[in-house]
Amino acid sequence: MSQHPAQDPSDGVEITVGYKALPGQQDRFEKRTVEPKTGDPLPWDANTQFQVVGTDVARVDGLAKASGRAKYAYDITFPGMLHGALLRAPIAKGKLKALSLDEASAMPGIAAVVALKEVGNKVRFVGDAIAAIAGVSQHAVRDALEKVRAEYEAEEHNVDYNVAEGAPLLDANGQVEDAWPEAKEIEEALGKAAVTHTGTYRTEVQTHSSLETHGGVAKWNGQDLDFWMSTQATFGVRGELARALQGRGIKVGTVTIHAEFVGGGFGSKFGAGIEGLACALLAHAAQKPVKLMLDRFEEHTTTGNRPGALMQARAGVDKDGKLVAWDWRSFGHAGFSGQGGSVAVPNYYAIATKPRREHKDLAIDTDPPRPMRAPGHPQGWFGVELFLDELAAKAGIDPLAFRLQNDREQIRQDQWRFGAAEFGWEKARAHQNAADARWRRGVGLASARWGQLGNQGRPAHGATCRVHQDGSVEIRSGSQDIGVGLKTVMAVLTAEELGAPLAAVNAIAGHTSDPSGPAAGGSMVTPSLAPAIRQAAYRAKLQLREMVAKHLGVPVGDVDCKNGKIGTGTAQLPWAEACKLIGPNPIDVRGERLANFEKPFHATQCGAQFAEVEVDTWTGIVHVTRMFGVQDCGLVIAKKQAESQVLGAMIQGVSYALHEQRIMDKRSGRMLNGDFLRYKITGPKDLPELRCHMHSIANGHDSVGAAGLGEPPSVASAAAIANAVFHALGAPVRHLPITPDKVLAALASKKA
Amino acid sequence: MSTYEMSGGDPDKVVTHGDLLPKYLCPSLLMKHMLTHSLGDRVYDARKWPGDGYYWCSRTCTCVGPDDEIVHPKDCQPGRSCYDGPQA
Numbered sequence: 001m002s003q004h005p006a007q008d009p010s011d012g013v014e015i016t017v018g019y020k021a022l023p024g025q026q027d028r029f030e031k032r033t034v035e036p037k038t039g040d041p042l043p044w045d046a047n048t049q050f051q052v053v054g055t056d057v058a059r060v061d062g063l064a065k066a067s068g069r070a071k072y073a074y075d076i077t078f079p080g081m082l083h084g085a086l087l088r089a090p091i092a093k094g095k096l097k098a099l100s101l102d103e104a105s106a107m108p109g110i111a112a113v114v115a116l117k118e119v120g121n122k123v124r125f126v127g128d129a130i131a132a133i134a135g136v137s138q139h140a141v142r143d144a145l146e147k148v149r150a151e152y153e154a155e156e157h158n159v160d161y162n163v164a165e166g167a168p169l170l171d172a173n174g175q176v177e178d179a180w181p182e183a184k185e186i187e188e189a190l191g192k193a194a195v196t197h198t199g200t201y202r203t204e205v206q207t208h209s210s211l212e213t214h215g216g217v218a219k220w221n222g223q224d225l226d227f228w229m230s231t232q233a234t235f236g237v238r239g240e241l242a243r244a245l246q247g248r249g250i251k252v253g254t255v256t257i258h259a260e261f262v263g264g265g266f267g268s269k270f271g272a273g274i275e276g277l278a279c280a281l282l283a284h285a286a287q288k289p290v291k292l293m294l295d296r297f298e299e300h301t302t303t304g305n306r307p308g309a310l311m312q313a314r315a316g317v318d319k320d321g322k323l324v325a326w327d328w329r330s331f332g333h334a335g336f337s338g339q340g341g342s343v344a345v346p347n348y349y350a351i352a353t354k355p356r357r358e359h360k361d362l363a364i365d366t367d368p369p370r371p372m373r374a375p376g377h378p379q380g381w382f383g384v385e386l387f388l389d390e391l392a393a394k395a396g397i398d399p400l401a402f403r404l405q406n407d408r409e410q411i412r413q414d415q416w417r418f419g420a421a422e423f424g425w426e427k428a429r430a431h432q433n434a435a436d437a438r439w440r441r442g443v444g445l446a447s448a449r450w451g452q453l454g455n456q457g458r459p460a461h462g463a464t465c466r467v468h469q470d471g472s473v474e475i476r477s478g479s480q481d482i483g484v485g486l487k488t489v490m491a492v493l494t495a496e497e498l499g500a501p502l503a504a505v506n507a508i509a510g511h512t513s514d515p516s517g518p519a520a521g522g523s524m525v526t527p528s529l530a531p532a533i534r535q536a537a538y539r540a541k542l543q544l545r546e547m548v549a550k551h552l553g554v555p556v557g558d559v560d561c562k563n564g565k566i567g568t569g570t571a572q573l574p575w576a577e578a579c580k581l582i583g584p585n586p587i588d589v590r591g592e593r594l595a596n597f598e599k600p601f602h603a604t605q606c607g608a609q610f611a612e613v614e615v616d617t618w619t620g621i622v623h624v625t626r627m628f629g630v631q632d633c634g635l636v637i638a639k640k641q642a643e644s645q646v647l648g649a650m651i652q653g654v655s656y657a658l659h660e661q662r663i664m665d666k667r668s669g670r671m672l673n674g675d676f677l678r679y680k681i682t683g684p685k686d687l688p689e690l691r692c693h694m695h696s697i698a699n700g701h702d703s704v705g706a707a708g709l710g711e712p713p714s715v716a717s718a719a720a721i722a723n724a725v726f727h728a729l730g731a732p733v734r735h736l737p738i739t740p741d742k743v744l745a746a747l748a749s750k751k752a
Numbered sequence: 753m754s755t756y757e758m759s760g761g762d763p764d765k766v767v768t769h770g771d772l773l774p775k776y777l778c779p780s781l782l783m784k785h786m787l788t789h790s791l792g793d794r795v796y797d798a799r800k801w802p803g804d805g806y807y808w809c810s811r812t813c814t815c816v817g818p819d820d821e822i823v824h825p826k827d828c829q830p831g832r833s834c835y836d837g838p839q840a
Binding site: 121122124129233235236239240241243244267270271272273274276277304332334336337338339340341342343344345347354357359361368369370371375376380449451452455456457458461518519521522524528603 | 762797
C-alpha cells in the first residue's frame with residue numbers, strides 16, 4: 001500500500017512483476033524499475049498486501065439490479081413522454097422510389113414524423129430504416145407506420161455467402177477448392193515436413209443478443225439534449241449526436257448522455273445508431289421526451305453481428321512434432337458494407353517458416369457486422385485449434401504435448417500444465433469409448449490471447465472522488481458499466497486506497513457530466529480507468545491524512561489509512577470519526593490516468609481452456625459436461641466479478657459452439673429466426689460444470705496493473721469444445737455450430 | 753497494404769491500428785478504436801485498415817455517409833463530396 005506522496009519522477013522505483021507459481025509450477029518474478037509520474041501513488045506490485053482488492057466482495061449494484069431499483073434506459077419515463085418506432089424496408093436491395101408521410105402524420109395521437117431516407121436513396125438490407133414516428137402510445141405509432149406510403153424499386157439481392165462475389169469454390173465436402181497462391185518458401189517447408197495437413201473450417205453469423213435492446217429516451221430543453229441511452233460509449237455517442245444534430249444548433253457541451261445501467265452490448269452499442277438519431281430528431285420535432293427502443297427482431301437484424309468465417313489452413317510438422325510450415329486464408333462474412341469480417345489467429349505457435357495469413361471479406365445484402373466480444377477471435381481460434389488437433393492426431397501426438405512443443409509463451413506453458421492437471425487431462429484423454437457405444441465422451445483444449453492492457457486516453461481518463469463528513473464516499477466516472485462489474489471495481493479500488501469501509505463507497509458511472517473515460521470495448525475500461533480511480537482516492541486520502549494528523553497532533557507522514565481507521569499507533573480515529581473533520585464542504589478531487597510504464601511483464605494476456613463433452617451418437621446431440629479455464633487477468637480486483645466474466649464467456653462459448661446461427665431466407669433476404677424462440681441460445685439446462693482459476697499477474701503496466709476480462713476468456717471456449725467433439729467422435733466437425741445433423745454427418749463420413 | 757505486408761511476415765513486428773490510419777481521414781468517420789482510445793494498439797491479423805472493419809458516419813449514425821455511399825477509411829478522404837475534414 002502506498003502511504004506517501006508521489007516520488008520525484010526522476011527517482012526510479014523498483015517493483016516486483018510476474019506471478020506466484022501456479023500449483024505444481026514455479027514462481028516467475030522479475031524486478032523492474034519504473035518511474036511513477038508526479039501525483040501518482042507508488043505502483044502496486046506482486047508484493048503488495050491488500051485489504052479489499054482481490055477479496056470475494058459481492059457486486060455493489062447487485063441488490064439494485066435484483067430488486068428492480070436499477071433504472072436502465074428502458075425504465076426511464078417522463079410525464080407526457082412519447083413512444084417512437086421505425087419504419088423498416090421490406091426489401092434487401094433496391095431504391096426508395098416514393099415516400100409519403102402525410103397520412104401517417106395525420107393519424108390520431110401522432111406528434112412527430114421524420115424521414116430517414118430521401119427518395120432515390122439506396123436500400124441495402126431488409127430492415128434499413130426509412131422513417132420514424134412518435135406518438136402517445138406504441139399502438140398509435142404502429143397504426144401510423146401502416147399509413148406511411150413507401151414504394152421501392154427492388155433489385156436482385158444475395159444473402160448467401162457461398163455465391164457472394166469473390167467467394168472461393170468449394171468441393172462436395174465443403175473444402176476450398178481454389179489453388180493456394182504461390183508461396184515458394186511455404187511450399188518448400190511443406191515438402192520437407194514429416195506430416196502435413198489441410199482443412200477448411202466454417203462459422204456462422206452470431207448476433208449480439210443483448211438482453212436490453214438498443215435505444216433510449218431523448219429529452220430536449222431548448223438547445224440542451226439529455227439522452228438516457230443503452231450504450232457502451234457514453235462520450236462517443238455524445239460527440240456523435242452533437243455532430244449529427246449540428247444543424248439544430250447544438251454543441252457537444254449541450255448534450256448529456258446517461259447510461260448508469262446498461263443491459264449488455266457485447267460490442268454492438270458503440271454508436272448512437274439510426275435509432276438514437278431518430279429518437280433525438282423525433283423529440284426535437286415534438287418538443288417532448290421520446291422513448292424509442294428496438295424490438296427483438298430489429299435487434300437481431302439491424303444492430304450488427306459476429307460475422308461468420310470460412311477458413312482454410314495447411315501446415316506441416318517435422319518428425320518431432322514442431323511446426324515447420326503454416327499457410328492460412330480466410331473469408332469473412334460481412335454485410336452490405338463488405339467489411340468487418342476479419343479473422344484473428346494465434347501468433348504464438350512457433351513456426352520455422354514465415355507464416356502466411358490472407359483474408360478477404362465477402363459482401364452480401366444484410367446488416368453489416370459490428371465488433372463482438374473479441375472480434376475475429378472465437379472464429380479464428382476455432383479454425384486454428386481444431387486444425388492443430390487434427391494435425392497432431394495425424395502425427396500421433398497428444399494435443400497437450402503438441403501445444404507444449406509449439407507454444408512459445410512461458411505464461412501459457414505454465415497454464416497448460418496447471419490446467420491439464422486441474423482438469424484431469426491425462427486420465428480423461430485416455431478414456432476409450434467402446435466402438436458401439438451410444439454415448440461417446442471426449443476432451444479438448446484450446447488457447448487464448450488478448451492484446452490490450454489499457455491506456456491513458458486523450459483527454460486523459462479521469463475519476464472524481466468525494467469524501468463527505470458523514471463518512472460516505474462518492475467515486476464517479478462518466479464511462480459506462482455495461483454489466484461487467486465496473487462499479488464494483490471502482491468501489492473496491494477506492495476502499496482499498498482510502499482504507500475506508502467498502503460499504504461507505506458509492507460508485508456512480510455512466511453520466512457524461514462526470515470525468516471522461518473510454519468506451520467499453522477491447523477489454524479496455526478497467527485497465528484504463530483503474531489508475532485514475534486509484535489516483536483520485538489517493539489524492540483524497542492525502543487531504544484526509546493532513547486533517548487527521550493536525551487533529552491528533554502527529555506528523556502527517558506517520559498517519560496510516562487502513563481497515564477503516566486513520567492514525568498512527570494508539571492514536572487512531574475510526575473512519576466515520578475522521579470524516580467529521582472534513583466539515584460541510586467535501587474533499588473533492590479528480591484523479592487522472594497517466595501514461596503506462598514502459599516495459600510491462602508481458603504485453604498480452606494468456607489463457608487456456610479445457611472442455612469435456614458427451615455426444616449422443618444416435619441423435620447427434622452434444623452436451624458439454626464440464627469446462628475449466630485458467631485466465632491471466634492482471635491484478636484481480638473483485639474476485640467474484642472477475643470469475644463471473646470468465647464463466648460467462650464460457651457459457652457464451654458453449655452457445656456459440658453448439659447453438660447460435662442466423663438463418664437467412666434467400667428469396668426474401670429476411671432473417672428467418674429473428675427471435676429468441678428460433679434463435680437458440682444456451683439455457684441453464686445446457687450448462688456444464690464450470691470452473692476457472694484466475695491467474696493473477698503483476699504486469700507492472702501502470703500504478704494498478706489491472707487487465708480487462710471482457711474479451712480474453714471468450715476466445716478459447718468454442719475451440720476447446722470442438723476439439724472435445726473431435727476426440728469423442730474420432731472425426732472433426734469443422735463447421736460451427738456443432739448441430740446434430742453435422743455430428744451425424746461426421747460419424748457417417750468416418751464409417752464411410 | 754496489409755499488416756502482414758507491413759510486417760514483412762515477421763510475427764514479432766508490431767503494427768498498430770494508427771499505422772493503418774489514412775492521414776486525411778474525414779473527422780465524421782468513427783470506429784471503435786477511436787472511442788476506446790486504442791489506435792496505438794497492436795494489430796494481430798492481416799487487415800489492411802484500422803479498427804474492426806465497422807465504420808460509421810457521425811453525421812448519419814449509420815455505415816452510409818450523407819452522400820448515400822458506404823463509409824470507409826479508404827473513401828472518407830478529400831475529394832468525397834461530403835468530406836468535412838482538413839484538406840491535404
